[in-house]
Amino acid sequence: MKQKNLVLTFVFAIAVLPLFASNPSDKTLSTKAVELVFPELPYAYNALEPTIDAKTMEIHYSKHHKAYYNNFLAAIKETPAANLDLKSIFAEISKQPAVVRNNGGGYYNHNLFWENMTAAKTAPSASLKAAIEKDFGSFDKFKEEFSGAAKKQFGSGWAWLVLGKDGKLFVSSTPNQDNPLMDVVEKKGTPLLALDVWEHAYYLKYQNLRADYVDNFWNIVNWDVVSKRFEKK
Numbered sequence: 001m002k003q004k005n006l007v008l009t010f011v012f013a014i015a016v017l018p019l020f021a022s023n024p025s026d027k028t029l030s031t032k033a034v035e036l037v038f039p040e041l042p043y044a045y046n047a048l049e050p051t052i053d054a055k056t057m058e059i060h061y062s063k064h065h066k067a068y069y070n071n072f073l074a075a076i077k078e079t080p081a082a083n084l085d086l087k088s089i090f091a092e093i094s095k096q097p098a099v100v101r102n103n104g105g106g107y108y109n110h111n112l113f114w115e116n117m118t119a120a121k122t123a124p125s126a127s128l129k130a131a132i133e134k135d136f137g138s139f140d141k142f143k144e145e146f147s148g149a150a151k152k153q154f155g156s157g158w159a160w161l162v163l164g165k166d167g168k169l170f171v172s173s174t175p176n177q178d179n180p181l182m183d184v185v186e187k188k189g190t191p192l193l194a195l196d197v198w199e200h201a202y203y204l205k206y207q208n209l210r211a212d213y214v215d216n217f218w219n220i221v222n223w224d225v226v227s228k229r230f231e232k233k
């Protein structure tokens with residue numbers, strides 16, 4: 001009997017504990033700006049094909065994302081904000097010049113984005129699924145709202161699933177490299193799911209068909225990561 005309990009405890013730990021482990025991007029927010037590192041891509045360039053082609057992934061990560069990182073560190077290193085963590089910088093981003101806002105956002109948003117995609121089949125945790133159904137009416141209605149925000153964002157920007165301070169989930173979009181942690185954004189909260197809708201994210205494969213890119217994104221969402229971000233709230 002004891003042995004059976006031990007086995008059950010072990011199985012429970014394997015199944016549930018990963019939900020409480022933090023995602024690498026969580027640490028990024030509490031790290032001093034000058035100590036931030038350029039993260040490893042969590043998979044190979046071709047891992048998300050056919051949804052995202054290898055060439056797009058390579059250019060996006062090694063050129064665009066790297067440039068945001070380099071430019072952010074260069075812009076901030078001689079300023080008082082160099083010793084602030086990223087979360088504090090975002091919370092008062094209105095006091096920073098555009099170069100810090102654009103590149104700091106670009107650095108962090110892409111960290112979230114890489115992390116919330118995977119080739120593996122995943123599903124939202126029971127509590128995230130219940131919260132989505134409660135706050136959007138149904139999972140399909142949430143997907144519809146998120147896809148709509150991504151498709152309708154005029155020009156470059158991002159679509160988000162966000163956990164508001166009131167504990168309710170909402171969908172939003174932001175222009176350029178803004179994100180829901182920034183004080184300049186109308187609807188603030190903790191970002192749970194990020195989708196990059198800049199043309200550099202999809203143009204090589206999809207050309208002008210952003211809607212197809214957005215629809216296919218659902219095939220590669222890493223719900224394990226999104227659920228962890230939610231459970232951590």
Ligand SMILES: [Fe+2]
Nearest residue numbers: 064196198201
């Ligand atoms: Fe991007």
